[in-house]
């Protein structure tokens with residue numbers, strides 16, 4: 369192993385910071401991972417955590433997600449955390465012709481990219497998932513290779529692994545940087561100053577504020593997200609692992625069953641039941657989502673809610689990841705994105721190669737901060 373003496377501070381212990389820290393420590397770096405709270409409790413805990421390449425455009429971004437999706441099994445195996453993964457594919461359907469046409473078009477595009485996604489009719493859906501009561505089915509699509517992740521299991525496994533590599537995990541808040549000659553010399557925290565050779569900034573929706581402390585502008589916006597988690601129930605799916613209710617029949621819902629039997633439900637395409645409203649602010653909205661889900665999966669009717677989690681999606685202005693060292697601070701590596709759960713294995717491994725081997729990975733070139741300049 370090389371790089372034994374490289375001191376790297378990773379800011380943010382969500383799934384992205386944890387994956388990068390894990391890969392860096394595995395390669396021999398001396399890693400310090402910082403977070404204001406317990407690891408994985410921010411966006412990562414709220415995430416629907418569907419690993420997929422389904423709605424990812426343009427083609428190179430689809431390929432990036434596909435590559436990471438394929439990498440997930442290896443990543444989980446390395447962490448001895450395979451129980452975190454649930455495979456089985458994603459099913460969605462349209463109730464009416466207009467939306468059906470959209471599904472058909474998308475399936476044809478994805479098939480031309482080699483994605484194993486297929487069109488189904490109502491009988492096929494019934495055979496695939498006998499407990500589902502979909503109502504009208506104009507057309508359905510089913511991807512075989514998608515799955516989802518229990519992010520808690522993965523984050524905990526990364527932390528355990530980091531401790532075995534003598535990495536340091538601190539609960540503290542980053543408040544600034546000391547820098548000179550376009551390099552960060554130390555990270556300033558509420559617990560003191562930490563000297564470093566390089567810094568990884570993976571603070572999810574707070575990335576822009578922290579980058580600002582180093583005079584770097586990271587163009588992000590965020591949207592509110594909320595997940596509703598039920599008490600554990602017996603298995604609800606026969607084959608599928610991720611379900612999206614018809615986008616043409618509001619309220620839109622998404623649901624998946626976690627390895628412990630709990631079901632995670634989301635309302636709306638981006639966590640919103642009502643335009644401009646914020647799901648989770650009151651019991652009525654939670655009830656609306658649960659009733660909408662139970663309409664399609666009667667086994668979930670009236671199941672007690674265990675927890676409601678709320679958070680923000682970290683979304684770069686053009687929707688694509690921001691990855692790589694910055695020109696302004698040449699040892700500050702940015703890593704912020706939506707679809708961070710899908711991308712965590714690839715981003716962790718790729719970032720560690722770029723940081724420790726001082727190289728540029730070609731497939732990351734479209735995602736540099738410099739594209740906004």
Ligand SMILES: Cc1cc2nc3c(=O)[nH]c(=O)nc-3n(C[C@H](O)[C@H](O)[C@H](O)COP(=O)(O)OP(=O)(O)OC[C@H]3O[C@@H](n4cnc5c(N)ncnc54)[C@H](O)[C@@H]3O)c2cc1C
Pocket residue numbers: 379380381382383384385386402403404405406407408409410411412413414415416417418419540541542543570571572573574578592593594595634638639679680681682703704705706707708709710711
């Ligand atoms: C409702 C919802 C559904 C989603 N669905 C999917 C999906 O199906 N598939 C998918 O791939 N992605 C999905 N995403 C996106 C995905 O969850 C995120 O891209 C991913 O979790 C981001 O992880 P992260 O590690 O970058 O950020 P975070 O999990 O937010 O971690 C950042 C960490 O930085 C810490 N931090 C912040 N400021 C400081 C500071 N000053 N000092 C120290 N630490 C600090 C925070 O405490 C936090 O723990 C979804 C997101 C939401 C909200």
